[in-house]
Amino acid sequence: MGFTISRQSVPAIVVPQEAAELVRFASQELKRYLGRVLGKEPIITQSADGPAIALKICKDTNLSQEGYEIRTDGQTLTISAPEPVGVVFGTYYFLTQYVGCRFTGLAPDGEYIPQRESVEIGDVAVQRKPKLWYRGLQFSKTEGLNDYPAETAIKRIDWMAKNGMNFVLYTPKYQFGEGGADRFYTDTWFFRHIYPEVRKRGLKLDMNHHNLFYWLPPEKYFKEHPEWYALRNGKRSAYPAQLAICTSNAQAVETLVQNVLAYLREHPEVEIVGVIPEDGWGMCECEECRKLDFPDEKFCVGPVDYRKPEGENRSKARRYALLVNEVARAVKKEFPSVYVGMAAYIDIQWPPRDVVLEDNVVPWVAIYWRCGAHPLGPHSCPVNTLFWDILKEWKKAHVGRLILYEYYMGMATYRSLPFPVAEVMIREWPGLKELGVDGATIQSTGESHETYGLNYYTFARLGWEDNLEYEEVLDDYLLGMFGSVASEVRPIWETLVGNLQRIEKFGVRATPYKESVDEGCFTQNAWEFNALADSRALERFRACCRRALKKAVTDRERRQVEMLLVSIRYWELAGRAMDVYFRATQADKKDEKEKAVKLYKDFISQVDPILDHEARFVGRGWMGLSNDTDQWRRSGERARRRIEVVTTGMKNV
Ligand SMILES: [Zn+2]
Ligand SMILES: [Zn+2]
Known part of the structure; x- marks a missing residue:
């Protein structure tokens, strides 16, 4: 039945005495994550009689450049690499591919760590090396x-x-x-x-x-x-x-x-x-x-x-x-x-x-x-x-x-x-x-x-x-980010990608911003986000999140969905504001002065609520303040300058 790890017989992690610092680091990570999966931490040792996971350096020139090998032999699974960093990469790959962890978001909340009595690894003989340098x-x-x-x-x-x-x-x-x-x-x-x-x-x-x-x-x-x-x-x-x-x-x-x-x-x-x-x-x-x-x-x-x-x-x-x-x-x-x-x-x-x-x-x-x-x-x-x-x-x-x-x-x-x-x-x-x-x-x-x-x-x-x-x-990405509620929030990504594909397929016909879209492409002026998700789509996104919150089984899943909701709220505020900004610039170009001024003012009034929303959630890795703040402030300043220019023009007339 091949290599199996279980709470009853937790494998020892075998690391040679003279192991490189990186190999030791990999062994600590393996210990930490296997401990979370099995509910019982493995020991790190220099040799073992029972089931073991061995981390070591090998001299396989075929694997140079960060590659590694994972191989089972009886009661031992070996993760080996010619360079110590390969052991680090190999260890995380083992945890992902064979143990079922997903490290797709930032730790700790963006990681999915399954909890299991036992994990059947089977017989493994795999060599991997990077496809990109x-x-x-x-x-x-x-x-x-x-x-x-x-x-x-x-x-x-x-x-x-x-x-x-x-x-x-x-x-x-x-x-x-x-x-x-x-x-x-x-x-x-x-x-x-x-x-x-x-x-x-x-x-x-x-x-x-x-x-x-x-x-x-x-x-x-x-x-x-x-x-x-x-x-x-x-x-x-x-x-x-x-x-x-x-x-x-x-x-x-x-x-x-x-x-x-x-x-x-x-x-x-x-x-x-x-x-x-x-x-x-x-x-x-x-x-x-x-x-x-x-x-x-x-x-x-x-x-x-x-x-x-x-x-x-x-x-x-x-x-x-x-x-x-x-x-x-x-x-x-x-x-x-x-x-x-x-x-x-x-x-x-x-x-x-x-x-x-x-x-x-x-x-x-x-x-x-x-x-x-x-x-x-x-x-x-x-x-x-x-x-x-x-x-x-x-x-x-x-x-x-x-x-x-x-x-x-x-x-x-x-x-x-x-x-x-x-x-x-x-x-x-x-x-x-x-x-x-x-x-x-x-x-x-x-x-x-x-x-x-x-x-x-x-x-x-x-x-x-x-x-x-x-x-x-x-x-894989959604499992890591949202665990058991991945399928509840999946339609959000499907909609965003689906609408991008509509732009690819139908060009300018798929976006409300025909004047700004170059050959039906998506170079993303900020207002073009509305072509990916309009207000009805955002309402559906929220419904997805509500279902996910109801079904979530862990606090981390709830926190992740709540941050997604915070982002969706930001998308809504930003999309709405940029739509107004776009229409203001269009009116401005057509010399519809009063309309332009009204829209610019409307836009300016929307900047502070956006910045307030961002400020409440900055630093969690979902939305930024430094660059974003600059961009929103700068757009606000541009709108103010345009109002000045347009109204001066109006007085002169
Ligand atoms: Zn294009
Ligand atoms: Zn010179």
């Missing part, structure tokens, strides 16, 4: 990270390990010295408070995202060397706009390179170090920099419509590629196993035309404002086909690793509204894998993790599996 979430902004203990960030790191993700992307800020400020954090802070959690689980570090000024901080150099920084409108400037340094200045480049090397010496644990332009648009206008540009290209710092082939800036891409190669060559010499991260986004999302990048460079290609209704592919809608073509160009131009920068947190102009693209992801990743894309870093924040949890979970699964069925992934 890079599987990561970002911890770069709006984490509430500086608000130690940064619980949500730590929960997400825990979640990543449980679901087989590996790269933690972090972005320290230079300018705050030793402390933190606003929603950013320093390197010291990250290594003190967050890194121990990363290390404990064997995850990898990717120091990445807008950081050009981290490597060449104007606070430190501008006074003495203004010529190291970009010439902007005829003046040297320390303004952080994209390629904001003078890349033709050899001294500036050399200083930057030395700073990167110094950082790596200080942090041998970093596996990828990015050299990434600052946010916004810009590059140096000086004569020396201009000499390096394509003579036939009109000088343009941006902004441009980058979702069209004409948006390519060949000169900027070349300058940036030359800079990255300088860093990459120096890094390769001293740190041969470290990769250099690079950004391919907006007007520099195309590969450089005539610079071959070093093979230790890992560009991330940002699928920025993609369409969520259509899969990325060669025959998709115009915007997604453009992204696909760019990826193809990259694969031709670059021999090294290539990853995506994905927005599975849905943009929604950062408003924590659902972006139900998991089913589209499952359709598009086989093609991306075939093309040779090595994974993705996912823009995401802890504050809204659960809203996009299914997307993150689906990506984690895609990192290890090729043939996924959306319905099965959804079932």
Whole structure:
């Protein structure tokens, strides 16, 4: 009958005496979760006579790169891997696949842990290794990270390990010295408070995202060397706009390179170090920099419509590629196993035309404002086909690793509204894998993790599996999140995905916002959420939750459904407000002044209730405050400015 574990004969967990820290960590996790399943904790020992689960390192080269093997032999089940982190991943997989746990939401409430007298494991002989090299979430902004203990960030790191993700992307800020400020954090802070959690689980570090000024901080150099920084409108400037340094200045480049090397010496644990332009648009206008540009290209710092082939800036891409190669060559010499991260986004999302990048460079290609209704592919809608073509160009131009920068947190102009693209992801990743894309870093924040949890979970699964069925992934996800009431709330996800598929199928006919929808796509201006769930749908969602609350058997299930209800209330407030905002802008465009003012005022009156609602539930991982608050406030300010402009116009008439 094969391997069975039961309360009557709880298996011992066997760990060699000299086991690595990570293997010990895995054994503690196994003990903790088996204890919860069986109601009786196993012991951890160095040898056992009876039934046992052995954790150990093996030398199977076939399994390198985080892979593992699970195998039964008589009374022993062995989880082994060539690297200690493989034992961690293998242990969580064992708990999921064979014991029945689901770690699909943030712990503890987002996890389903069955309680059983016994679990029949059967005969097992399985080897698994990742299908994608890079599987990561970002911890770069709006984490509430500086608000130690940064619980949500730590929960997400825990979640990543449980679901087989590996790269933690972090972005320290230079300018705050030793402390933190606003929603950013320093390197010291990250290594003190967050890194121990990363290390404990064997995850990898990717120091990445807008950081050009981290490597060449104007606070430190501008006074003495203004010529190291970009010439902007005829003046040297320390303004952080994209390629904001003078890349033709050899001294500036050399200083930057030395700073990167110094950082790596200080942090041998970093596996990828990015050299990434600052946010916004810009590059140096000086004569020396201009000499390096394509003579036939009109000088343009941006902004441009980058979702069209004409948006390519060949000169900027070349300058940036030359800079990255300088860093990459120096890094390769001293740190041969470290990769250099690079950004391919907006007007520099195309590969450089005539610079071959070093093979230790890992560009991330940002699928920025993609369409969520259509899969990325060669025959998709115009915007997604453009992204696909760019990826193809990259694969031709670059021999090294290539990853995506994905927005599975849905943009929604950062408003924590659902972006139900998991089913589209499952359709598009086989093609991306075939093309040779090595994974993705996912823009995401802890504050809204659960809203996009299914997307993150689906990506984690895609990192290890090729043939996924959306319905099965959804079932697993909902079981983890909602346990015994999963089927009660399932219609909510079915409706959201169903309506997204209607947009894919019927284009603009499936949305009330025809004026705003580009080719019947779903790029999600926040008002387009109403195309996924109108007020009647939201009423049905609530009915689902009420049924779930009645049927729930544990407190954690009730808490989960209550948080879902809180989210639905937020969706309702946000959807209604954005609908008004949309109609206001339409009236404004048509010059219907009185109507526009009335609608703008209506919108403004709805902002505070939204912020109040958010404020009551912030920090639980379902909806955010920092980014969201900014977005709502900014929309409110825009509405106020429009009222001013429109009413001034009215008086003048
Ligand atoms: Zn310059
Ligand atoms: Zn589309």
